[in-house]
Amino acid sequence: MAAKTLTIDGKQITAEEGETVLQAASEAKINIPTLCHLDGVYDVGACRLCLIEVAGVPKLLPACTTKVAEGMEIKTDSERLRKYRRMTLELLFAERNHVCAVCVSNGHCELQTLGYSLGVDHVRSDYLFPKWSVDTTHSLYGMDHNRCVLCSRCVRVCWHIEGAGTKNIAGRGTKSNIITDLNMPWGDSDSCTKCGKCVQACPTGALFHKGSTVGEMERDRSRLEFLVTAREKKQWIAAD
Amino acid sequence: MDLAGLVDVVYSPVVDVKEYPENVDVCLIEGAVCNEDNLELLHKIRQRTKVLIAFGDCAVTANVPAMRNQLGLGNEESVLQRAYVENAQFNQRVPSAGDGIVPTLLKRVMPVHEAVHVEHFLPGCPPSAANIKALVTQLLAGGPKLEGKQIKFG
Ligand code: SF4
Ligand code: SF4
Ligand code: FES
Numbered sequence: 526m527a528a529k530t531l532t533i534d535g536k537q538i539t540a541e542e543g544e545t546v547l548q549a550a551s552e553a554k555i556n557i558p559t560l561c562h563l564d565g566v567y568d569v570g571a572c573r574l575c576l577i578e579v580a581g582v583p584k585l586l587p588a589c590t591t592k593v594a595e596g597m598e599i600k601t602d603s604e605r606l607r608k609y610r611r612m613t614l615e616l617l618f619a620e621r622n623h624v625c626a627v628c629v630s631n632g633h634c635e636l637q638t639l640g641y642s643l644g645v646d647h648v649r650s651d652y653l654f655p656k657w658s659v660d661t662t663h664s665l666y667g668m669d670h671n672r673c674v675l676c677s678r679c680v681r682v683c684w685h686i687e688g689a690g691t692k693n694i695a696g697r698g699t700k701s702n703i704i705t706d707l708n709m710p711w712g713d714s715d716s717c718t719k720c721g722k723c724v725q726a727c728p729t730g731a732l733f734h735k736g737s738t739v740g741e742m743e744r745d746r747s748r749l750e751f752l753v754t755a756r757e758k759k760q761w762i763a764a765d
Numbered sequence: 766m767d768l769a770g771l772v773d774v775v776y777s778p779v780v781d782v783k784e785y786p787e788n789v790d791v792c793l794i795e796g797a798v799c800n801e802d803n804l805e806l807l808h809k810i811r812q813r814t815k816v817l818i819a820f821g822d823c824a825v826t827a828n829v830p831a832m833r834n835q836l837g838l839g840n841e842e843s844v845l846q847r848a849y850v851e852n853a854q855f856n857q858r859v860p861s862a863g864d865g866i867v868p869t870l871l872k873r874v875m876p877v878h879e880a881v882h883v884e885h886f887l888p889g890c891p892p893s894a895a896n897i898k899a900l901v902t903q904l905l906a907g908g909p910k911l912e913g914k915q916i917k918f919g
Contacts, residue, residue, distance in 0.1 A: 618826075622832070622835060623826075623918070624826075624828055624829060624832065625822070625890065625917075625918040625919025626822055626828060626829060626890035626918075626919045627829065628919065631919040632919070637917060637918055637919065640916075640917075640918060641912075641913055641914055641915075641916045641917045641918070642913065644912065644916070645916070646825070646886040646887075646888060646911065646916040647819065647825050647826070647876070647878060647883075647886040647888070648826065648876075649878075651879065652826070652827065652831070652834075652876075654831060654834035654835050654873075655835070656835050656836070656837065657835075
């Protein structure tokens with residue numbers, strides 16, 4: 526495959542054709558904040574936290590779905606990017622009910638970590654305080670819509686890695702939500718194989734093992750990586 | 766303790782003064798704005814204070830007290846009913862506003878910065894002693910610059 530040369534934050538790098546800017550940056554040890562991206566599953570550009578500036582392009586582009594091109598000049602950090610990333614995070618906090626103090630993911634949550642890393646010490650928009658339910662009908666797992674950021678990681682692992690196609694997104698705007706099959710209680714689903722990949726993939730406290738209490742929900746992403754490596758490279762190597 | 770010599774604590778739940786004084790330099794405010802008493806005191810504090818700091822998750826995000834907002838507007842009656850009648854073992858009665866016992870609840874619980882201008886924020890549930898010390902030290906040195914885990918919610 527042809528190699529492309531480009532500049533990220535002033536650093537000259539080479540990347541393979543077809544790679545995303547996010548992949549190229551991470552190989553060059555340049556960190557771009559992400560939320561909906563999950564190693565091993567295809568990217569959809571849902572969260573817009575990985576936005577970057579590309580010279581000559583007036584709008585901001587998501588690094589996870591933008592392919593590298595010859596001579597690209599990219600900035601991953603600027604006043605403008607920080608402003609938008611912070612605003613995006615604040616809107617995510619305002620849109621659902623994130624009561625970290627009583628959340629199963631407190632201390633292990635990607636939204637929470639992004640918040641404090643990117644300087645969100647308060648949310649400037651009014652909180653919506655919507656009414657959402659918690660689905661605890663499944664024998665092993667629960668889904669708390671109050672904590673969901675609609676990153677769709679659960680949907681993608683369910684379809685792409687497990688091949689069950691149980692999880693889906695329904696509705697529009699602030700009414701969008703994760704559903705099971707044709708919008709039924711999770712416990713009634715015939716398609717769910719109870720594999721728990723969605724629970725491992727979720728960045729927040731939205732999907733959890735039943736019985737976890739405040740701060741107890743830690744995830745083990747190595748199980749997902751193991752499966753993806755096994756499938757794509759035919760190598761069965763357990764992560765250390 | 767080194768800080769104790771540098772500040773005068775003029776008002777707090779553990780100080781005898783009942784009325785919030787004039788010309789206060791800094792006030793750390795904890796708790797969400799839930800009822801009319803909270804709101805009235807908050808406006809008074811804002812008027813008489815140079816620098817306000819929202820202190821802790823309830824002040825910064827409205828946190829657990831704001832969970833009643835999820836019931837929709839107009840839940841003032843039903844939460845009192847739940848607390849004083851359905852869950853009460855004795856003397857089941859909703860206190861009336863005239864009793865002066867329970868201040869009238871606001872329609873919507875708010876974080877402090879939704880009601881008045883706030884200069885700085887210290888999230889945390891509760892904020893750790895180290896973060897409080899860092900905040901006050903930085904404040905005495907010109908202005909707070911908390912970052913990273915120091916501003917973690919929860
Ligand atoms: S999902 Fe994350 S940000 Fe939301 S309440 Fe839980 S810990 Fe906080
Ligand atoms: S349940 Fe979790 S993984 Fe699924 S969309 Fe919501 S936040 Fe993302
Ligand atoms: S990580 Fe790129 S849009 Fe979410």
